[in-house]
Amino acid sequence: MSDFLFGDLSPSTAILGILLGMLLAVVSCGLGAVMPRLLKPTVTASGEKKEYMDLVSNGQVLFDDNRKEGQTCVHSAQIFEKQVDFNAFSKQFCKIYGSNGRFGQRLVNKGDERPYWIKPDPYWRPEDNISCVTDRTDHKGFEEMLGKMCATPLPLSQPLWQLVYFQNYVREDNGELTSAFIWKYHHSMADGFTAMRHTCSHCVPVAEGQKMEDVFIKPKAGAKRSRPSLLTIAKKTVTAFCKLVFLPKDPVSPCKPNYTQHHGSKRATAFTYLGEEFSVAKIKEIAHSATTTDHKKSVNDVLLAAISRALGMYCEEKKDKMDNVKIPENFQSAMWVSLDRASPFKFEEGERRWGNEGLGVCYLSLPIGVKSAVDQLNIVYHRIRDLIGSPEPLLANKLQALIALLPYPIAHFLWPRVTDKVTLSISNVPGPQAQLRWPVNRDEDLKEQIPRSGIIRDMLFFVPPVYDIGIMASIISYNNRVNVGMTTAGEWIDQDDVHHIIYDLVPRAMRDIRDGVASCENTE
Incomplete structure (x- = not known):
């Protein structure tokens, strides 16, 4: 199989890849032409219009481990720079988000037909989904609440979102009081990338005169790449398809001690700011120092290598507590990718604002059993570069859509068998590199909205693990600050252990990489 996937391309393999590509193209075009007819809006018995979701979002509903216990939800945790009055914030939030789009609709999932959205019950108000902790x-208490929310299902009788506000959050660095909140919503409403765009579409930079388009990291133009040959495209297509369908499950390890999560299992969560020691600017320096003539490292490479190394350290610490378990050399991770090419800070007129239609995923093998931090960084670098230009995220998107189109019992059987091959799921989002005020309506007077909004100090997005995926690692860079977090299946990796990974092992891994790179520089 390894020769088939990575060796010299044979004519038969090339032909297979071309035929597969043609088949997928036909299926994709067919879905685009047929789905509007198949999902033509109908009405309920009472005459209310049903609004169907895109197929990938439909799959997110199928991904629910149990309709009562294992919902797939996005959790946005944000901390303000200073205190913001709850009543004023709640009023502003409800005005901008509370009853708009999917936030003002109710999901119906009966199992005998496609899930759909309808209006909520007449007595429902957005304020019903908002609570305040005074x-x-x-x-620590904030993390514990996040873990509880990750494990607690949302009631299907009302719109699938919830916001818990902390009026008196105590800052870690200086003990001052500020405010924070956790905003939870079902994944079928929007993926994490769309959630970031929702946040940024109702933000303004704090610095006077600064524009939103100026606060995002702009990729530098690299060398022009030659157009790949048909044989190269065929090989990448075959490789991607085989990975998505035939990749075996990761072996049992301290990070994945068994293949069955109990219904209603707890979730453990930890996240922190890495500090000035590892700001975006400092990590750029590490990446620059690790760069060789032909291999330019990035912030993304360093952070993913640190996650790999931290998990490897954790496995080494726990290996003696598991009988007959060998620590694998690699973990498979699901790295989520946005297929959208739209503005990161606003929605254009007529653009899709809800759902997961632009969500793709690729499998990234993370080196766990490598002793040298520099070698670990180099391996991560090469494996990420191997994925650049791969059709894997797009194929995964179409495969999810295809499965979601099947009859419900078949789709519900197949979905986890395609998605649970990995040990962890990873989200790494490069956010805006300036402080932002949120939530605001840019079309209204900003001065009047200041008392009802706050300056974001830290933010992070979490999707708790379901099925056989036990870890979700989340990274976001914002305003030169790097926040790293992790939510786990609490019966596999408990609160103390996930706290240890994020607060101790990730910083230690970062220092190993930094010191290893510096040592290599000194010996050259």
Whole structure:
């Protein structure tokens, strides 16, 4: 199989790849032409219009481990720079988000037909989904609440979102009181990338005169790449398809001690700011120092290598507690990718604003059993570069859509068998590199909205693990600050252990990489 996937391309393989590509193209075009007819809006018995979702979002509903216990939800955790009055914030939030789009609709999932959205019950109000904690809450308490929310299902009787506001959040760095919140919503409403765009579409830079388009990292123009040959495209297509369909499950390890999560299992969550020691600027310096003539490292390479190394350290610490378990050399990870090419900070007129239609995923093999931090960084670099230009995210998107189109019992059987091959799921989002005020309506007077909004200090997005995926690692860079977090299946990796990974092992891994790169520089 390895020769088939990575060896010299044979004529038969090339032909297979071309035929497969043609088949997928036909299927994709067919879905685009047929689905509007198949999902033509109908009405309920009472005459209310049903609004169907895109197929990938439909798959996110199928991904629910159990309709009562294992919903797939996005959790946005944000901390303000200063205190913001809850009543004022709630009023502003409800005005901008509370009853708009999917936030003002109810999901119906009966199992005998496609899930659909309808209006909520007449007595429902957005304020019903918002609560406030007035007690002083430190970061540990904030993390515990996040873990509870990750494990608690949302009621299907009302719109699938919830916001818990902390009026008196105690900052970790200086003990001052500020405010924070956790905003939870079902994944079928929007993926994490769309959630970031939703956030940024209702933000303004704090610095006077600064524009939103100026605060995002702009990729530098690299060398022009030659157009790949048909044989190269065929090989990449075959490789991607085989990975998505035939890749075996990761072996049992301390990060994945068994293949069955119990229904209603707990979730453990930890996240932190890496500090000035590892700001975006400092990590760029590490990446620059690790760059060789032909291999230009990035912030993304360093951060993913640190996650790999931290998990490897954790496995080494726990290996003696598991009988007959060998620590694998690699973990398979699901790295989520946005297929959208739209503005990161606003929605254009007529653009899709809800759902997961632009969500793709690729499998990234992370080196766990490598002792040298520099070698680990180099391996991650090469494996990420191997994925550049791969059709894997697009194929995964179409495969999810195809499965979601099948009859419900078949789709519900197939979905986890395609998605649970990995040990962890990873989201790495390069956010805006300036402080932002949120939530605001840019079309209205900003001065009037200042008392009802806050300056974001830290933010992070979480999707708790479901099925056999036990870890979700999340990274976001914002305003030169890097936040790293992790949510886990609590019966596999408990709260103390996930806290240890994020607060101790990830910073230690970052220092290993930094010091290893510096040592290599000194010996040259």
